[in-house]
Amino acid sequence: xxxxxxxxPEAASSVARDVDQLYWFLIAVTGAATMxxxxxxxxxxxxxxxxxxxxxxxxxPENKYLEYAWIVIPFIVFMxxxxxxxxxxxxxxxxxxxxxxxxxxxxxxxxKFQHIGGQQEINELHVPLGxxxxxxxxxxxxxxxxxxxxxRVKRDVLPSRYTTxxxxxxxxxxxxxxxxxxCGTEHSKMIGSVIVLPEPEYQAWLAGGTxxxxxxxxxxxxxxxxxxxxxAAEGPSARGPSLNGLFGTExxxxxGQNVIADENYLRESILNPGAxxxxxxxxxxxxxxxxxxxQQLIYLLTYIKSLGVTGGAAGQxxxxxxxxRPESGAAVAGPAARAAATQAPDTEGRP
Amino acid sequence: xxxxxxxxxxxxxxxxxxxxxxxxxxxSWLLTRDHKRIAILYIVSITLMFFVGGLFAVLMRLELLTxxxxxxxxxxxxxxxxxxxxxxxxxxxxxxxxxxxGNFLLPxxxxxxxxxxxxxxxxxxxxxxxxxxxxxxxVMLGGLDTGWTFYTPYSxxxxxxxxxxxxxxxxxxxxxxxLTGLNFMVTVHRMRAPGLTWFRMPLFIWAxxxxxIIQILATPVLAIALLLLAAERVLRVGxxxxxxxxxxxLYQHLFWFYSHPAVYIMILPAxxxxxxxxxxxxxxxxxxxTFVAYSSxxxxxxxxxxxxxxxxxxxxxxxxxxxxxxxxxxVAVPSAIKVxxxxxxxxxxxxxxxxxxxxxxxxxxxxAIGGVTGLFLAALGLDIHVHDxxxxxxxxxxxxxxxxVMAYFAGIHFWWPKITGRMYPEWxxxxxxxxxxxxxxxxxxxxxxxxxxxxxxRYHVYVPEFQVLNVMSSAGASVLGVGYLLPxxxxxWSLKFGPKAGPNPWGAVGLxxxxxxxxxxxxxxxxxxxxxxxxxxxxxEEAQRDRAGTP
Numbered sequence: 001x002x003x004x005x006x007x008x009p010e011a012a013s014s015v016a017r018d019v020d021q022l023y024w025f026l027i028a029v030t031g032a033a034t035m036x037x038x039x040x041x042x043x044x045x046x047x048x049x050x051x052x053x054x055x056x057x058x059x060x061p062e063n064k065y066l067e068y069a070w071i072v073i074p075f076i077v078f079m080x081x082x083x084x085x086x087x088x089x090x091x092x093x094x095x096x097x098x099x100x101x102x103x104x105x106x107x108x109x110x111x112k113f114q115h116i117g118g119q120q121e122i123n124e125l126h127v128p129l130g131x132x133x134x135x136x137x138x139x140x141x142x143x144x145x146x147x148x149x150x151x152r153v154k155r156d157v158l159p160s161r162y163t164t165x166x167x168x169x170x171x172x173x174x175x176x177x178x179x180x181x182x183c184g185t186e187h188s189k190m191i192g193s194v195i196v197l198p199e200p201e202y203q204a205w206l207a208g209g210t211x212x213x214x215x216x217x218x219x220x221x222x223x224x225x226x227x228x229x230x231x232a233a234e235g236p237s238a239r240g241p242s243l244n245g246l247f248g249t250e251x252x253x254x255x256g257q258n259v260i261a262d263e264n265y266l267r268e269s270i271l272n273p274g275a276x277x278x279x280x281x282x283x284x285x286x287x288x289x290x291x292x293x294x295q296q297l298i299y300l301l302t303y304i305k306s307l308g309v310t311g312g313a314a315g316q317x318x319x320x321x322x323x324x325r326p327e328s329g330a331a332v333a334g335p336a337a338r339a340a341a342t343q344a345p346d347t348e349g350r351p
Numbered sequence: 352x353x354x355x356x357x358x359x360x361x362x363x364x365x366x367x368x369x370x371x372x373x374x375x376x377x378x379s380w381l382l383t384r385d386h387k388r389i390a391i392l393y394i395v396s397i398t399l400m401f402f403v404g405g406l407f408a409v410l411m412r413l414e415l416l417t418x419x420x421x422x423x424x425x426x427x428x429x430x431x432x433x434x435x436x437x438x439x440x441x442x443x444x445x446x447x448x449x450x451x452x453g454n455f456l457l458p459x460x461x462x463x464x465x466x467x468x469x470x471x472x473x474x475x476x477x478x479x480x481x482x483x484x485x486x487x488x489x490v491m492l493g494g495l496d497t498g499w500t501f502y503t504p505y506s507x508x509x510x511x512x513x514x515x516x517x518x519x520x521x522x523x524x525x526x527x528x529x530l531t532g533l534n535f536m537v538t539v540h541r542m543r544a545p546g547l548t549w550f551r552m553p554l555f556i557w558a559x560x561x562x563x564i565i566q567i568l569a570t571p572v573l574a575i576a577l578l579l580l581a582a583e584r585v586l587r588v589g590x591x592x593x594x595x596x597x598x599x600x601l602y603q604h605l606f607w608f609y610s611h612p613a614v615y616i617m618i619l620p621a622x623x624x625x626x627x628x629x630x631x632x633x634x635x636x637x638x639x640x641t642f643v644a645y646s647s648x649x650x651x652x653x654x655x656x657x658x659x660x661x662x663x664x665x666x667x668x669x670x671x672x673x674x675x676x677x678x679x680x681x682v683a684v685p686s687a688i689k690v691x692x693x694x695x696x697x698x699x700x701x702x703x704x705x706x707x708x709x710x711x712x713x714x715x716x717x718x719a720i721g722g723v724t725g726l727f728l729a730a731l732g733l734d735i736h737v738h739d740x741x742x743x744x745x746x747x748x749x750x751x752x753x754x755x756v757m758a759y760f761a762g763i764h765f766w767w768p769k770i771t772g773r774m775y776p777e778w779x780x781x782x783x784x785x786x787x788x789x790x791x792x793x794x795x796x797x798x799x800x801x802x803x804x805x806x807x808x809r810y811h812v813y814v815p816e817f818q819v820l821n822v823m824s825s826a827g828a829s830v831l832g833v834g835y836l837l838p839x840x841x842x843x844w845s846l847k848f849g850p851k852a853g854p855n856p857w858g859a860v861g862l863x864x865x866x867x868x869x870x871x872x873x874x875x876x877x878x879x880x881x882x883x884x885x886x887x888x889x890x891x892e893e894a895q896r897d898r899a900g901t902p
Contacts, residue, residue, distance in 0.1 A: 006804060006816050007804070008803070019732060022730060026727050026733070037716070040695075044695075056701065056892075057635055059636065067688070070691040074683070078681075082729075086676060089673075089735065093669050147805070152735065158593075158665075160597075181739060184510070188809070188813065290594070
């Protein structure tokens, strides 16, 4: 039982080594400073211990230069640490444009993953080796936190909006996945694995999945919820703004603000439509809060993100980022006949 | 040459009547307005809370001996860490040093007969007790499982435990803290003895003053946050829960706007105690006195501007994270100033190693480790990995236990002769200090390693590869427990059997050492005049000789 005592975590992502480097730098610098203090303390304590000769020592004047030195020098060191840490944080918060998108949902006490090609998994996340992966995450209940120590990434998963996180696995294997934000009784059992597979094995794993495409599910829902009566899939309509080619563009609001139509904007506009009204339209859309669950939101957003993308040539700017996998992109052209056949209405929970 | 003033066996006899034996009976304690007696009320209640909170910790460490959950259910474990946090933070660490040592010493150290508002002071204790008793009632009713942070929407919608009662308890206790801060601040402004200018004040007073600023300005925000939480839980007003239109991250902003400065409510008075003890056992003015004094105010003010560093992975904007990381680096500077100045106070001093000094030296080492690991957490890219892991558990225990509790023990040993008129057994004191130091490091250093390995905090069961480090931590915790029980025994023993202490057993400088041990109810028979700079041994001795010469 006591034969293995790991002292350092595995480094399995492209940023892991950089995080570790900063860690070692901090250990070296702060270790040296702490040792300096301890050595000085011990030296002074022994050298100036109380003897009959120094019952009351002489008054020692203050030394302003020494004071300034230990204000300025630590500050400079802190600033080096700050800049280093900030650069790393920036990198960790900017997913590459070609990242493979996976939707993640936290729920007491499990992790659900929805791949763009339709595969769903619970408490296991399969990702390809050497390709950046971006998780778009939300929670169905309380706050959770996605934490993969080997990747050195962590991000809270909120019930109010999407948060994202990305990493690029550089080492195949099975790694821990933890929930890092306390979420109730089984918090410590809300764990799973991130499984990094070399590309061929990953493709084989993908082929094994049999769920319906989220795009087709999204299109079905879009019609079922009658979104299309106001937001016609093609062209403008009188009552609501067109969603064609909307994703990633700038939207002008009635308040005069401009916002980027990202996942959080779409989410908010579905659940709380009154929050951001597009210029030129009235606030007539009802809220869908409580009518669509997290899984259905993923379907709807996947569909809305695809609108207008495949209309023209392959050179559409958003095409690469939203639809990483060509086969799912192809499905946009027309609803495939198998969509209705494969997938009964959502199996996870009722709206 | 040693003078009579610094002689521990100084034959100046204690007067027959003092604050302890002037009146007898329970009511004379429960209705007292004497700041010294109120301090005793706090010592008793806070010691009780400390050991109750410690008991929860013992049960947790027992459970964590094995990776499986075999001692208690997950629900019970979750209640253990929640109650450990609530009891230790709201009912021991926050009131601890100010309410016990501050209450006893602040008026004496500035030459006053009492605090500015003695009745308010007693009210503070009753408010504290209402909150404390409320928490005990909750324990009897079945506990609380939200974590001491009460994060929404878990606390408002999902938890089936007694959230409302506990938040009300913390709300009421908050007023105790606000009133104590107010009382201290007014007293320092209005009641200093003639000659005691701001820059002649002991550094403990500076630290308490900085603490009061935080108590008065930050605690109301906690009160607001807890009221809103209760409103959402009871009345279903949508404030934090997104399913009824709220924003869960808003709660974290409100909560940490108080709870980060609250860290300084705990550590600033501890720093003040250490300044006093280091000066007394080096027989020297604290090196860089003015810098240390200003750094207390600097910490108090900067401490308000760093709260969102608790939220670097909570989905806040990258740019606000950059600002909060920068300010968090900044707040580390005044702490560094203090550490270096304490160290250099020993230089060319007359250093002796009684128990209070051992705790103070231990404090400097452990606080240094706790402080520099804070830099790891303030560095954005690194925080992502160690956030919400055992790394942060280790970090704040180095600051809170290695720092605040060590300083509290230093202070209690240092002023025990003044408070009780009796000496504690020195040999046992030193032994306990050593045990606490070793036990503490064994308990919490492995947690840094666990954290970087990736073990999340608040985990009832964990993956098997973390076991060895957890066993080490539990072993250290039991050693630490022994170290904490020893003083409880010998302090009680010393009340009856300890040798009688003279007015100034350490040969220290300060107004509290010019009066009898234990002090008379009115502290000073006549208002003292301060003619010496802070910690100026020669001038202080001369003043005492003069006073003794003119009866």
